Each structure stands twice: as C-alpha cells, then as structure tokens.
Amino acid sequence: xxxxxxxxxxxxxxxxxxVDALYIFLLIVTGMMALLVFVVVIFFAARFxxxxxxxxxxxxxxxxxxxxWSAIPFAIFMVIFAWGAVVYFKERTPPADATEVYVxxxxxxxxxxxxxxQREINELHVPVGRDVKLIMTSQDxxxxxxxxxxxxxxxxxxxxxxxxxxRATKPGVYHLFCAxxxxxxxxxxxxxxxxxxxxxYEAWMNGGSTGPLSATGEKIxxxxxxxxxxxxxxxxxxxxxxxxFGKPVRLxxxxxxxxxxxxxxxxxxxxxxxxxxxxxxxxxxxxGLVSEEQVNALVAYIKSISAAKPAAGAKTNASFxxxxxxxxxxxxxxxxxxxxxxxxxxxxxxx
Amino acid sequence: MxxxxxxxxxxxxxxxxxxxxxxxxxLLTTDHKRIAxxxxxxxxxFFFIGGFFALLIRLELLTPAGDLVQADTYNKLFxxxxxxxxxxxxxxxxxxVLGNFLxxxxxxxxxxxFPRINLLSWYLYIIGGVMMLxxxxxxxxxxxxxxxxxxxxxxxxxxxxxxxxxIFVAGFSSILTxxxxxxxxxxxxxxxMTWSRLPLFIWAHYATSIIQLLGTPVVAVTIVLVxxxxxxxxxxxxxxxxxxxxxxxxxFWFYSHPxxxxxxxxxxxxxxxxxxxxxxxxIFGYHFVAFSSIAIAVFGFLVWAHHxxxxxxxxxSALVFSFLSxxxxxxxxxxxxxxxxxxxxxxxxxxxxxxxxxxxxGLFTIGGLTGLxxxxxxxxxxxxxxxxxxxxxxxxxxxxxxxxxxxGMHFWWPxxxxxxxxxxxxxxxxxxVFIGFNLTFFPQFVLGYMGMPRRYYDYSHMPEFQVLNVxxxxxxxxxxxxxxxxxxxxxxxxxxxxxxxxxxxxxAGLEWKTASPPPTFNFDEEPVVTWEAYNYEELDAPHSExxxxxx
Numbered sequence: 001x002x003x004x005x006x007x008x009x010x011x012x013x014x015x016x017x018x019v020d021a022l023y024i025f026l027l028i029v030t031g032m033m034a035l036l037v038f039v040v041v042i043f044f045a046a047r048f049x050x051x052x053x054x055x056x057x058x059x060x061x062x063x064x065x066x067x068x069w070s071a072i073p074f075a076i077f078m079v080i081f082a083w084g085a086v087v088y089f090k091e092r093t094p095p096a097d098a099t100e101v102y103v104x105x106x107x108x109x110x111x112x113x114x115x116x117x118q119r120e121i122n123e124l125h126v127p128v129g130r131d132v133k134l135i136m137t138s139q140d141x142x143x144x145x146x147x148x149x150x151x152x153x154x155x156x157x158x159x160x161x162x163x164x165x166x167r168a169t170k171p172g173v174y175h176l177f178c179a180x181x182x183x184x185x186x187x188x189x190x191x192x193x194x195x196x197x198x199x200x201y202e203a204w205m206n207g208g209s210t211g212p213l214s215a216t217g218e219k220i221x222x223x224x225x226x227x228x229x230x231x232x233x234x235x236x237x238x239x240x241x242x243x244x245f246g247k248p249v250r251l252x253x254x255x256x257x258x259x260x261x262x263x264x265x266x267x268x269x270x271x272x273x274x275x276x277x278x279x280x281x282x283x284x285x286x287x288g289l290v291s292e293e294q295v296n297a298l299v300a301y302i303k304s305i306s307a308a309k310p311a312a313g314a315k316t317n318a319s320f321x322x323x324x325x326x327x328x329x330x331x332x333x334x335x336x337x338x339x340x341x342x343x344x345x346x347x348x349x350x351x
Numbered sequence: 352m353x354x355x356x357x358x359x360x361x362x363x364x365x366x367x368x369x370x371x372x373x374x375x376x377x378l379l380t381t382d383h384k385r386i387a388x389x390x391x392x393x394x395x396x397f398f399f400i401g402g403f404f405a406l407l408i409r410l411e412l413l414t415p416a417g418d419l420v421q422a423d424t425y426n427k428l429f430x431x432x433x434x435x436x437x438x439x440x441x442x443x444x445x446x447x448v449l450g451n452f453l454x455x456x457x458x459x460x461x462x463x464x465f466p467r468i469n470l471l472s473w474y475l476y477i478i479g480g481v482m483m484l485x486x487x488x489x490x491x492x493x494x495x496x497x498x499x500x501x502x503x504x505x506x507x508x509x510x511x512x513x514x515x516x517x518i519f520v521a522g523f524s525s526i527l528t529x530x531x532x533x534x535x536x537x538x539x540x541x542x543x544m545t546w547s548r549l550p551l552f553i554w555a556h557y558a559t560s561i562i563q564l565l566g567t568p569v570v571a572v573t574i575v576l577v578x579x580x581x582x583x584x585x586x587x588x589x590x591x592x593x594x595x596x597x598x599x600x601x602x603f604w605f606y607s608h609p610x611x612x613x614x615x616x617x618x619x620x621x622x623x624x625x626x627x628x629x630x631x632x633x634i635f636g637y638h639f640v641a642f643s644s645i646a647i648a649v650f651g652f653l654v655w656a657h658h659x660x661x662x663x664x665x666x667x668s669a670l671v672f673s674f675l676s677x678x679x680x681x682x683x684x685x686x687x688x689x690x691x692x693x694x695x696x697x698x699x700x701x702x703x704x705x706x707x708x709x710x711x712x713g714l715f716t717i718g719g720l721t722g723l724x725x726x727x728x729x730x731x732x733x734x735x736x737x738x739x740x741x742x743x744x745x746x747x748x749x750x751x752x753x754x755x756x757x758x759g760m761h762f763w764w765p766x767x768x769x770x771x772x773x774x775x776x777x778x779x780x781x782x783x784v785f786i787g788f789n790l791t792f793f794p795q796f797v798l799g800y801m802g803m804p805r806r807y808y809d810y811s812h813m814p815e816f817q818v819l820n821v822x823x824x825x826x827x828x829x830x831x832x833x834x835x836x837x838x839x840x841x842x843x844x845x846x847x848x849x850x851x852x853x854x855x856x857x858x859a860g861l862e863w864k865t866a867s868p869p870p871t872f873n874f875d876e877e878p879v880v881t882w883e884a885y886n887y888e889e890l891d892a893p894h895s896e897x898x899x900x901x902x
Contacts, residue, residue, distance in 0.1 A: 033716075034720055
C-alpha cells in the first residue's frame with residue numbers, strides 16, 4: 001500500500017536532511033500555532049455561545065496583549081527566517097572543487113554533457129559522494145531543473161548560466177522534473193538522475209566518450225578562428241585568455257567584473273557589452289553562429305586553460321575520473337605547459 | 352412554504368429594486384447598488400466558467416496518464432482557469448459586489464463619489480470579459496496566468512495579445528473602482544463618521560483600493576510590453592532580442608503579489624463585520640485591526656521577489672525578500688488573534704454567515720501558516736512550483752477569499768434582496784464547502800512536498816502520486832456542490848424567501864438603519880453618527896427587542 005501511497009519524498013543528497021529538518025521544525029511550530037488558534041476558537045465558540053439572558057461583555061482591546069502576540073510570533077518567524085537562510089546559502093554555494101556538468105534545456109528535453117565528454121539526454125549519471133555542479137542554460141524558454149529527492153531546484157534561463165549543485169548520498173534512480181511551465185510537453189520534460197557507486201560510475205563513464213568537453217572547445221576555438229586574435233602571447237588583437245577565468249577584468253567603461261562562466265558566455269554572444277579595457281570593438285558576435293553546446297565547450301576550454309592554480313586543479317583532477325585516453329593526458333599537459341610561462345604577462349594585460 | 356406561489360405583500364416601499372423596471376433602467380443605472388448587482392451576475396457567470404475549467408483539470412488528474420484531454424488543451428484549461436478566476440472573479444468579487452453595495456451605505460453616503468465612473472468600470476469589466484470569452488472560444492492561451500517571458504513573447508502561438516488586452520481593459524475597471532472608493536471614503540462620510548468610527552470593512556476596502564490604484568497600472572504596462580515584444584519584436588524580455596526574462600517576472604509580481612491582498616483584504620473586512628455581529632461584541636483591538644490592513648497594503652508591495660527565489664536572483668536579494676515576507680505575515684497574524692479575542696466573553700450565534708466566518712478562520716490560518724514554509728528560503732527551493740504552492744494559494748484565495756465572500760453574501764443578502772434565505776440549507780452549504788475544500792486542497796500540500804510539479808497534465812512517470820490526486824478530485828466534486836447550493840437557494844429566495852426586516856441580525860452599522868432593500872438614495876434623511884463602530888452593547892441593551900433576564 002505504502003508503495004502506492006508514499007507520504008514523504010526519498011532523501012538522497014547531503015542537503016535533503018537539512019531541508020527536511022527545517023520542514024519538520026516548521027510542521028511542529030505551525031502545527032502548534034494552528035492547534036492553538038483552533039482550540040481557542042472552538043473553546044470560545046462553545047463556552048460563549050449565546051444563552052438567553054446572558055449578554056456579551058464588551059472589551060476594548062489590550063495593547064499589552066497586542067504587543068505580546070506580535071512579538072512572540074515575530075521572534076519565531078525570525079528563527080525560521082534565519083534557519084531557512086542558512087539552508088539556502090548551503091544550497092546556493094557550490095563547493096569550489098565540484099565536478100562540473102553542463103546542462104542545456106530545450107523544449108522538451110534535457111541535454112547533459114559531462115566534462116569528460118559523455119553526453120546524455122533526459123538522464124544524468126552521477127557517482128555517490130561527489131559534489132556535482134550543474135552549469136545550466138536554456139536554448140529557448142525558461143525551464144527549471146528539479147530533483148525532489150535532492151530537494152534542489154533552479155530555473156534554467158535562456159541567455160545566461162544558472163548553477164545548482166548537490167552531493168548524492170544513496171545509489172538509485174530519482175525523478176528529474178522540469179518545474180517551470182515551458183509549453184505543450186512540459187509534463188513530458190522529465191528524466192532520471194542515476195546515482196551509482198563510484199566503480200559502476202567509472203564503468204559507465206568509460207563507455208564511448210568523444211573526448212573531454214574542453215578538447216571539443218579547443219577544436220571549436222580553432223575552427224572559428226578565435227585563435228587568430230586571442231593569441232597566447234601579448235601581441236593578439238584580442239585579450240589573451242589564458243589564466244583569465246575567475247580573475248577580475250577591467251572593462252573599457254571603467255567597471256571591473258569577474259570573468260565567470262556568465263561573463264565568458266556574454267563575451268562570445270555579445271562582445272560589445274563588456275569590452276576589456278585597451279581592446280578595440282572588433283570582435284563580431286557569435287549569436288546564432290554557435291549552439292548552446294558549442295558555447296559550453298568554448299567556456300569549458302577557456303576554463304581549462306585557466307586552471308592555473310596547481311593545488312586546486314590537482315585536487316579536482318585527483319577526485320575526478322582518471323583520464324582514460326593517453327592523448328587526453330598529453331593534451332592537458334600541453335595546455336598547462338603553454339599556460340605557465342605566460343601567466344604573469346597575461347594578468348597584467350587583462351587587468 | 353414552497354407551496355405558496357406568491358406571498359401577499361403589504362404595499363411595498365419604494366426601493367432601489369422596484370423604483371424602475373426595464374433593461375435600460377439597469378444598463379444605464381448609476382445607482383451603486385444596481386451596479387453591484389450587475390457585477391454580482393457577471394462575476395457569478397465567470398466563477399462558474401472558471402469552476403468548470405477547474406473541474407476538468409481535476410478530472411484529468413484523476414489518472415496518471417494524460418487521457419481525458421490533450422496536452423495543449425490542459426495547458427489552456429489551467430491558464431484560462433487562472434485568468435478567469437483571478438481577473439474576472441476574485442479581484443472584482445468582494446470590492447465590486449459587496450464593496451460597491453456597502454461602502455456608501457456604511458459611511459452614510461447617497462452613492463459613490465463618481466456614480467458614472469462606477470458604471471463605466473462595470474462596462475470596462477464587461478468589455479474585458481467579452482474579449483476574454485472571445486479569446487477562449489477562438490483558441491485561448493496556454494502560458495499560465497503568469498505570462499512568463501520569453502515563452503509568452505516569442506514561443507507560444509496562442510492568443511496572448513488578445514488575452515492581455517482583455518486583462519488590460521478589466522484592469523482599468525479595477526483601478527476606477529479603487530479610485531472611486533478612495534475618494535468616497537475620504538470625502539463622503541456622514542457627519543460624525545470619523546476615521547476611527549469607520550467599520551473595519553471600510554478600512555479593509557480603503558487598503559484594497561490603494562493597492563488597486565498603485566499596483567494595477569504596473570501590470571497594465573507589463574502587458575503592453577509583452578504585446579510590444581510579441582508584435583513588434585522589441586527586445587524587452589527575450590534574451591535573443593537583447594531583453595531580460597527576469598525583468599518580466601519583477602514587473603509581473605510587483606502587481607501580482609499585491610493582487611493577492613486585493614483578493615484577501617476585503618474578505619478580512621467581511622469576516623470582521625460578521626464576527627462582531629454574531630459575537631454581539633465590538634472588535635477586540637479596533638485600531639490594530641484597522642492599521643494591520645494598511646500595513647498589509649504597504650508591506651504587500653515589498654515582497655514580490657519571494658516568487659523568484661529559484662528564478663536566478665542573487666542570494667542577498669532573496670534574503671531581503673524572505674525577511675520582508677515574514678514582516679507581511681505579521682499583520683495577518685494580528686488580525687487572526689484579534690478575531691479570536693473578539694469571541695472571548697461574546698454571545699455567539701451560529702447563523703450561516705458566522706459558520707462561513709469560522710470556515711474562513713480555519714482555512715485562512717492554514718493558508719497563512721503554510722506561507723511561512725514558502726518564505727523560508729531553504730524550503731522554498733524544494734516546494735516552489737509544486738502542488739505545495741497550489742495548495743497554499745488556494746487556501747488563501749479560495750479558502751480565505753471565497754469563504755469570506757460567501758459569508759458576506761449571506762450576511763448582507765437580506766439587505767441586498769430584501770429576502771431571507773433558507774437558513775438550514777445555508778448552514779449545510781457552509782459545511783459542504785469547508786469539507787470539500789479541505790479534501791481538495793489538503794492532499795496537495797503532501798503532493799507538493801513529495802515533489803509533484805505544477806501544471807503537469809500527465810504524471811504517468813510518477814504513478815505514486817495517484818492516491819492523493821484521487822482524494823483531491825473527489826474533494827473538488829464535493830466543493831462544486833457546495834458552491835452550486837447557495838446560487839440555487841439565493842435565486843429561490845428572491846421569489847419565495849421570507850421578506851427581511853430592516854435589520855434581521857440586529858447588527859450595528861449604518862447599512863442596517865435603512866430599509867431592506869434600501870431606497871435609491873440609501874437614507875431618507877442624512878444620518879448623523881454619534882456612536883462608535885460595533886456598538887453592540889447599546890443594541891443589546893435591555894430596552895432593545897431582545898429583553899434579557901437579569902443574571
């Protein structure tokens with residue numbers, strides 16, 4: 001019976017117990033508040049029901065009472081508020097070394113691309129016990145990536161990246177829903193999150209990959225001719241992109257922005273909007289020329305040539321699936337070799 | 352009694368109903384009471400259209416597979432259900448019917464400040480309504496009542512512009528009603544009717560009117576921008592055209608959150624009157640109840656982004672809007688406590704209006720408390736856009752607002768029609784509505800926390816949700832019966848009901864000091880107020896009709 005009539009969602013992420021704890025706290029607190037109101041109302045209604053000959057006693061009010069029943073609920077509200085905010089900060093702050101997965105939403109499917117190059121549709125394979133960060137964008141309308149068992153949800157917008165993260169705790173297959181109404185087949189835009197033990201996950205990972213996403217990005221970077229201006233020395237007509245990711249960038253209009261995923265994306269699709277100081281507005285827009293997946297690959301590539309800090313990078317790679325392809329290892333090594341000597345001049349040029 | 356075909360009447364007094372006859376005497380009337388009845392008929396019509404859509408939605412969800420209607424049809428059903436219920440029923444419901452009828456009567460005025468603008472507002476409502484009907488009959492809209500861009504501006508090929516225009520026009524009807532009330536309450540109070548002697552129904556309508564005046568223009572502008580982007584491809588909301596989809600959500604919710612208070616505040620006003628009357632007491636903490644209405648109107652404008660916690664706003668703005676959402680919850684809590692305290696040492700009667708008021712208290716309390724879940728950021732992420740939200744806002748807007756509306760209709764029906772409705776049936780209907788409502792919407796809280804998203808017509812991937820959905824659909828049919836009953840016996844009572852006295856409840860308030868139904872200009876002579884609101888002590892004093900035995 002309870003299989004057909006569950007009353008509580010599965011708990012399968014590190015976040016879920018935090019959300020459930022607050023939820024249970026709220027159930028108890030609001031349940032008591034409701035009970036208090038109902039019991040008092042019913043008691044008064046019964047005790048002070050109309051009886052012939054008994055008249056109501058007029059009471060003006062009581063400021064002391066008003067203050068009491070304002071202050072106590074407000075204090076309770078503030079506890080809920082603070083607790084809710086703490087959980088939310090956890091939800092919204094991906095750990096720095098999380099594995100990155102790119103998600104492209106479109107009417108009515110989820111396209112997933114792992115950094116290692118694995119692609120999936122309406123499915124997402126993840127290992128137990130690893131932080132996974134989803135970098136998401138939409139090709140058309142607003143969608144929302146919702147995994148009830150993980151208690152996470154984030155709208156996926158066209159024209160920008162949004163991010164959510166989780167760490168799965170229990171192997172299994174969980175619902176993936178689109179939670180933002182997106183048109184005819186909105187209710188068909190569902191899928192599965194497949195949480196596997198690390199060994200199984202590795203096995204899955206090793207089946208038929210097209211090479212890492214950053215390598216795809218490198219190829220596109222060359223094909224589109226980006227390399228002709230964004231050279232790896234200081235002589236290019238565009239900024240050198242090595243080491244740029246995550247760093248502050250001084251703009252022509254005097255502002256400084258952080259070169260995050262959204263900034264890189266905007267520079268590809270709308271290069272004039274936030275132009276780097278000291279460079280001419282000569283870059284054409286690639287809006288309509290590259291697909292969302294290609295933008296993701298380019299961003300992944302630019303990030304890969306910015307993995308300057310060996311400490312953080314090494315840790316990520318260590319916890320990552322071991323590269324299977326010797327060429328890939330070589331490619332990464334090459335990238336690093338290129339990146340290191342130029343690190344210093346780059347920074348001065350970009351800032 | 353039903354055998355009697357006609358009750359012999361003593362030469363009837365002239366009143367607003369029998370003064371003139373004929374279609375034009377109604378369609379060209381400037382009498383606020385007749386306009387209120389015009390509104391009553393029109394919103395009832397739209398209520399049953401919206402209710403019909405709701406029933407189809409519930410029937411589709413009876414089984415997990417999408418088997419009753421097609422996906423597009425379902426999407427149009429919930430869209431039209433929302434648009435009709437919100438813009439053509441809930442927003443005008445209490446203000447345009449009961450408010451229109453009662454605001455001048457309660458403050459001792461002959462009419463609203465601008466009687467012809469009042470008629471104009473009804474015509475705007477009808478024009479908007481006809482456009483909406485035309486839009487529905489020729490294809491409808493499938494964006495959800497929220498019109499989220501860029502789906503609405505660049506993707507759907509349903510009738511966005513027409514539906515938007517219908518809402519735009521109806522919005523002006525709402526603005527004009529609000530304007531009329533504000534001016535009337537400021538300028539047309541009878542001598543002696545000071546601000547602190549106003550019935551709390553008037554305070555609630557004053558607060559509502561302010562929201563209508565300040566909020567509605569924003570949604571009107573938003574709709575124009577949607578139409579402009581759709582028709583002229585101006586880049587406003589669609590990122591492909593250089594726009595920002597979050598801008599749409601900010602603009603939309605800047606109106607549409609306060610709009611929730613347009614729906615619930617008047618209902619709170621109604622319930623305040625009913626509780627005072629049937630407890631035979633003045634309202635506990637009059638000033639706190641009055642100012643909590645104003646506080647809701649003010650804070651209501653500062654919480655819109657709590658609809659957007661997962662939409663992509665920054666963590667810090669989410670923090671601010673979460674905090675402010677708790678601030679707006681407080682005045683509502685204060686009201687609930689004051690209503691409860693009013694019962695204390697009262698002399699409580701269980702007539703039908705009071706049963707509706709009790710129902711309101713129960714449902715509104717649950718609706719309000721579940722709002723605390725949604726304002727908690729960490730929980731909001733999980734339950735937003737699920738059935739938890741659906742249940743929450745139905746508890747407020749149907750459980751609260753409609754319960755209050757029905758309570759008010761029963762309370763003032765003798766004044767409006769001059770007839771009494773059958774009390775037994777009315778109590779039964781109140782009970783059926785209360786039970787049906789809870790059966791329909793309570794399971795949806797559980798569904799929501801389980802993770803069932805809104806606006807899914809097919810849940811065959813998650814058959815585990817079926818049992819709760821069956822309960823909900825069963826409740827909806829009960830609820831439907833509960834809503835049909837009052838319409839039947841109100842209509843019946845217009846012909847067969849016992850004639851009502853001027854003040855059948857022995858209630859306080861100027862509206863009860865004139866005839867039932869009132870004459871066209873409300874009072875035979877201008878009333879002069881020398882007493883405080885809710886002077887039940889004087890009304891129940893030994894010299895009045897009901898002579899109490901000494902204790």
